[in-house]
Amino acid sequence: MITRVGNWIGKHLMLTLGILVLLYMYIPNFIVALMSFNDSSESRNLYQFQSFTWDNWLNPCAPQGMCESLRVSISIGLLATLVATIIGTLAAFALVRHRFEGRSTMNLVLFLPMATPEIVMGSSLLALFVAAGFGGQLGFWTVLIAHIMFCISFVVVTVRSRLAGLDSNLEKAASDLYANEWQTFWRITFPLVFPGILSAALLAFSLSFDDFIITNLNSGTTVTFPMFVWGAAQRGVPMQVNVIGTLMFLLALGIVIGGEVLSRRRAKGKAVTL
């Protein structure tokens, strides 16, 4: 029996390894989902599954301040994503399409924030805000400014790689076919670069939503969701955090699957099978 299992593993080594890696990656998500149904009210030990309950899902906002912190995080995330995506996309176009003095310096400068440790960036920003006289106004806006700043780099890198892979003859062909600059951009360039912009925006949102170190240093009295979880973890994380975690995971899963289905349908040619 044991040899048979051994044989099977030997024959399917790649598959076995793949399954192990996937398990490694997804067990935490599974635990989070499981714990969201945990009834923790009777026990002191919050990290052990006691009994099944719908309570956490029915009253997700029960822990004081949690939903407020979630609202703050989502607002900052959406705003930072919007601004960083616009600025970053424009910067990516400039870097790919135009040859100007200082272009390679610009590339480096945009890359640096990605390589800088967050703790360094966070404390530098704090020093800057305080030195500029905003020490008393730390909060929503200072966090937003910080998030936009580090998101831009990621947007530029993502959009730039998409744009670099775009055949510039397509735009020439469009202008050859009577499309002016505006029409060429909206009908050819934008639709083709859009997947890159979309993934840049998703990346920016999750970076912003997730950020703790920079946020914690620059938030004043404002509390974001990661800060709430961190604070709550000192006493024991409320089970509702798992509800939010599961929802976020499902949302990400939905976006990825939706995107995949859409691109497959697009590649097939929409009316072929009709």
Added chain:
Amino acid sequence: MSLADQARGDLKLTGLHKRYPNGFVAVESLDLVIPQGSFFALLGPSGCGKTTTLRMVAGLEEATKGTIHIGDQDITDAKPYKRPVNTVFQNYALFPHLTIAENVAFGPKRRGAKDPAQEVKEILALTELTEQANKKPTQLSGGQQQRVALARAIINRPDVLLLDEPLGALDLKLRRAMQIELKRIQEEVGLTFVHVTHDQEEAMTMADTVAVMNKGRIEQMGAPYDLYTNPQTTFVANFLGRSNLIKGTVVGREGSGADAVVKVDMHGTIATIKASKVHTDSDHGWVGIRPEKVLIQPEGQAIDAPGAALSGAVVVDASYIGVSTDYTLRMPWGQEITCFEQNTGRRGGLIPVGTKVDVSWRPEFAFLLDSAQDAEAGLEED
């Protein structure tokens, strides 16, 4: 679909010049008139300026000097999308996110055509793409993509259609089929086609007029037959087909008018060349003869050509290629010349390597080029 009544005109390039910022002159003061409705080929090796010329006409490249006219209209500085010119790009440049029908409808929609859907239907039928209308470019074969690129351009009935090495990406068999297809479509729609290519066979098959370009200038221009039978430079003689170039000295001129001939001494043998095929004023020149015009016979046997024969040649290689045999002959003065002989069966076999042969040709096929020119010009580098 009638367009004969529309006001169009010849494409006229006057003193067209392109100098890149790095100093490279791609096109040098080009003067060219391409008559309306003709199939014109710009033929040359890569880097000769043919594609740059095309891009200047399309408006994708700015001219440094000179003007471009279509009829009386000056389009030198017009934006690409304001020119009555369309391009079939080398890699087709089909829009990957649009269907074939949408790709083809792109031009008519931008121009505000009345019934784009009907136009698209007609043009897809003409290019035999009706079945593919709702597919995406990546689902099509190379030949089909090529036809989409063509359909997308000709649907706009441009005054001038530019084709930039349009068949370069296709395999040989498909390329031959598409050459005939392109020619048919051109005759059907009657547009001016300007075709850029480095493939001399392609240019000769399709075009009414071929301009051979080299180093930013036109070396020679004319009907394929004239270019082939009467090349004026060593570059044309070598680039368009192959040529044997034998050093000679002019020893006399006889006759007048259409019968005028020039006598040339080639290593002791006198060749007669029609004056209309003499392209040098000096006393020295290259006597040119196409390999298939070269006649050979084993030493001493009669050759079906009037005049003197060169004797003392030795067969150093005989390559049998079915319809014909390629012979390489070493001449007494050391030069190797090539002879293509049709395998009519008359000879009843190949002439073995090592055989001594006499060489001659009909005098009307020979031409004389300037000896100052490089005999190797236009040969493909390996």
